Amino acid sequence: MPWRETNNPYFIWLSEIILQQTQVKQGLPYYNAFVAQFPTVFDLANAKESEVLKLWQGLGYYSRARNLHVTAKYIANTCNGEFPNTYKGLLKLKGIGDYTASAIASICFNEVTAVVDGNVYRVLSRYFGIDTPINSTKGIKAFKALAQELIDAKDPATFNQAIMEFGATQCRPKNPDCMFCPFQASCVAYNKGRVDELPVKLKKLKVKQRYFNFLVFLSKDNKTILEKRKGKGIWQNLYQFPLIETDDNMAHNDFLKLVKAHSLLNGKTFELHQYNNVPKVHKLSHQHLNTTFWIVNIDLVENGVPFETITDYPVPILIGNFIEVFHF
DNA sequence: AAGCCGGGGTT
DNA sequence: AACCCAGGCTT
Structure with a gap:
């Protein structure tokens, strides 16, 4: 892993943000792309947010990219390009929480x-046989305190990375390699x-069904329409085709009435074709997006995006996949 | 304290 | 389908 070969806070920070809730295998190509395009924090700070989001496209949890950019600008413009060199200082930066502050402080500053x-x-939780839910307030505090007791004060960087790698490769969620585990004899769970019962985690979230109809x-x-997503919710500041959200999948005839009433089409002549008859189900961690793409053939569009520039815009991977398959 | 925020991989 | 991932922010 390239970030193992440096103590430069910029690179460590970048890798840690990318790896939040993301497996190394998925994040590694993005890390390499960011280092190549933004070799220093100043390069990242000088970029447009849309450039950062474009490079982040497909990685998910896009607030990470927005916060990355905010913090880069702060470090470059207010801190002379220097990151805080303490856990406490790092914790104040946008997008850096307890885990990331500890990772940077230990790896970069010992x-x-x-x-x-x-x-x-x-x-x-396994080694000590602890039942406290890991996502409860009590559990979060208890496990942090326990880890802090155990850490090797002489080499915190190696300790931190070692225990994480041990969890990723040996003490896996499923099928952990207990037969050849050096801690087998003293592992309480074993x-x-x-x-298989540990760690304990509270509740599971309910997946919400949503029905997305995109107007292509x-x-x-040779122009289409892309709109920037505003406000709260998913995919903030990313682009998409004009969206009509409904409370169920739509039949062509019913949907045609909705489209006719849409502000982008008042009174205009157009033809509507349903691109996919079976809704494409795009699964997020907390929502299932039942998605239908509708082709709208029309003479002219206002503020249209020329086909050849469509791929310049940062889009959710659901849209990106469509653009790839659909030959504009 | 609980909910929200992606996309990919494994079981 | 359920679970997990080198978590953090908002309400």
């Missing part, structure tokens, strides 16, 4: 502050046959 990520929760405009002068 501060003795323990990281607690999903791996650490799993390793500690000796009580409770490895095709004008005679």
